[in-house]
Amino acid sequence: MSTAVDDDLWSAIGDPIRRTMIDLLLAGGPGTATSLSEQLPVTRQAVSKHLAVLDRVGLVHGAPAGRERHFQVDEAQLARAVAQLAAVGATWDARLRRIKRIAEAIERNRNNNQGD
Amino acid sequence: MSTAVDDDLWSAIGDPIRRTMIDLLLAGGPGTATSLSEQLPVTRQAVSKHLAVLDRVGLVHGAPAGRERHFQVDEAQLARAVAQLAAVGATWDARLRRIKRIAEAIERNRNNNQGD
DNA sequence: TTGATGCGCAACCAAAGGTTGCATATGGCA
DNA sequence: TGCCATATGCAACCTTTGGTTGCGCATCAA
Numbered sequence: 292m293s294t295a296v297d298d299d300l301w302s303a304i305g306d307p308i309r310r311t312m313i314d315l316l317l318a319g320g321p322g323t324a325t326s327l328s329e330q331l332p333v334t335r336q337a338v339s340k341h342l343a344v345l346d347r348v349g350l351v352h353g354a355p356a357g358r359e360r361h362f363q364v365d366e367a368q369l370a371r372a373v374a375q376l377a378a379v380g381a382t383w384d385a386r387l388r389r390i391k392r393i394a395e396a397i398e399r400n401r402n403n404n405q406g407d
Numbered sequence: 408m409s410t411a412v413d414d415d416l417w418s419a420i421g422d423p424i425r426r427t428m429i430d431l432l433l434a435g436g437p438g439t440a441t442s443l444s445e446q447l448p449v450t451r452q453a454v455s456k457h458l459a460v461l462d463r464v465g466l467v468h469g470a471p472a473g474r475e476r477h478f479q480v481d482e483a484q485l486a487r488a489v490a491q492l493a494a495v496g497a498t499w500d501a502r503l504r505r506i507k508r509i510a511e512a513i514e515r516n517r518n519n520n521q522g523d
Numbered sequence: 524t525t526g527a528t529g530c531g532c533a534a535c536c537a538a539a540g541g542t543t544g545c546a547t548a549t550g551g552c553a
Numbered sequence: 554t555g556c557c558a559t560a561t562g563c564a565a566c567c568t569t570t571g572g573t574t575g576c577g578c579a580t581c582a583a
Contacts, residue, residue, distance in 0.1 A: 298423045305421030306540085307414045310495065317502040325560060337541050339562080344539095358549040358560050366503055373496045373503070379426065380492040386433040387482055387489070422571085441529060453572050455530080460570095474529050474580040 296375050303348045304372050308333060309341050313364060316351065321363040412491050419464045420488050424449060425457050429480060432467065437479040 304310055308331060315330055316322055324342055328335040342362055345351040349368045353360050420426055424447060431446055432438055440458055444451040458478055461467040465484045469476050 296423075296426075301423065302421060305418060307412075307417065308540085310412075313499070317499065317506070323560075333540085334542060335561085336543085336563095340540070360561070366506065369499060370503055373499050376492045376496040380489045380496070383429070383433065383485060383489050387486055390433070390482065424571085439529075449571085450573065451530085452532095452574085456571070476530070 296379060297348075297371075299348050300350070300368075300372050301375060303344055303350055304376075306341065306344075308337070309345060312338070312341060312345070313350065313369065316362065316364045317369075321361040323359050323361060325359075327362075412495060413464075413487075415464050416466070416484075416488050417491060419460055419466055420492075422457070422460075424453070425461055428454065428457060428461070429466065429485065432478065432480045433485075437477040439475050439477060441475075443478075 304313070311331060312327055315327055324335050324339040327342075328338040331338060342351060342353065346353055346362070349365055350372065351362045351364055353362045420429070427447060428443055431443055440451050440455040443458075444454040447454060458467060458469065462469055462478070465481055466488065467478045467480055469478045471477075
């Protein structure tokens, strides 16, 4: 059933650097490739590429401001991403519960038969 | 703040093929690289590599059975992964709510001042 | 025993993430 | 105005990762 998910959106937030970038932008407001790279273990160019990826899937928007380019999180799109995380989590959680319930039922059954 | 997450675990479930594999294993019980590859758009060898990745982070376990190798989901580890999805989702969700609250406060304030 | 099937290993390819180097544009200041 | 510092973008290059094909080995079954 594979929980219909936007793979592009998911893989955008699948990268740990990109996740941290979103965290930084959420916590500190709009930022530039340079300002973000100062808080990350990679170069400005790498950050720039990640920003391009995030921009492409609409998780952030970049706006030129003089010689800088300010990026900020698109809240609606991030909310959608959060919803997908929740959806996949809920699906797996439900399956795990079901498996556990079945396992317990089998266990109970086994004990009953042993008791005969 | 970056919501301490096990990057290996996360990136293991970050891949769409691997997520589908977990879904298949959860839905259909234990499976082999061959059986999974029949339900996926990639070759057995690719599936085999993905299984190795999932095995390495402990999300699945493989047990030899004759000439086959049966893999099944490690429920405890998957539960942990689900918890991490939920944690990141909750963090972002909280930040989004806070931003929205602040934005609304500013908006209210602006309207008040205009009313003066 | 012999053929079919399931796996693992190796070689090879393309895309993604990362780095360095360089050219360009813009802002600030003497 | 003119010069220097700084923020960006672009290109070349490297490594890792996901994918493929080909091949050899083990195992099950007729």
